[in-house]
Amino acid sequence: MSDTYMPLTSVKSGVCKEYAKGVYGLTVQIVNVYFIMNSSGEAVLIDCGMPKSASFIMKEAEKLFEGDVRLKAIILTHGHFDHVGALEELLEKWSVPVFIHSEEMPYVTGKADYPPAKPQVKSGLVAKLSPLFPRHSIDVSSSVKPLHEDGTVPFLEEWKWIGTPGHTPGHISLFRQSDKTLIAGDAITTVEQESLLEVAIQKQELNGPPAYFTMDWPKAADSIRKLAALKPASLLTGHGVPMKGTDFSQELNSLSNRLPASQG
Ligand SMILES: [Zn+2]
């Protein structure tokens, strides 16, 4: 099945690419953010990239939307530093509501920190560096709201959010049924995130969530099985090059069976 995968394009850092209708990905160092445009031409930003990348993200947004960025909201798949890094700075320029799963709220309102990274989980260089990654909660209390429990996504009527806990307690993915586009955050990666070499060359393969920060493996495996059942046709992940295939469900199910069996 692996050889049927088609990378949609090879992404170079700094260039927005359309991966599905109205869905634009931007690679910020090692992590992807996505702009989704709705039928009224309004935009929603999914995740916020690395610290200090706000001006880069804004500049690319200006280019993408030709100087008319009608950003209505920011939606976070979860609160890890590489997904919220530019958030506070972006909010200074774009005063929009931020949405996250209710169980993830403590990590973006200064109430709880994620547990320390587990560098022993795998041997790659990124894993060894992971204790240096920030894990402390940011505080965007004045802007952040919990996502509605009915699965609707603000400003994106075609999309649903899906609870995919495990990597973090309130991790979510986003899915559009009409063309089976899945934005999976860190529930799935398309590179072996623990190894710096593979991050650098963006080797194309399906993997589980970044191991050094994953909190509950059985839940992470359940979440991948849940995503497999959707039969996604495009996989837009937080890390790695987005992929398009005929049907990812079989490979996702076998990936879920390869994840570690223990909790932490
Ligand atoms: Zn993460």
Ligand SMILES: [Zn+2]
């Ligand atoms: Zn991440």
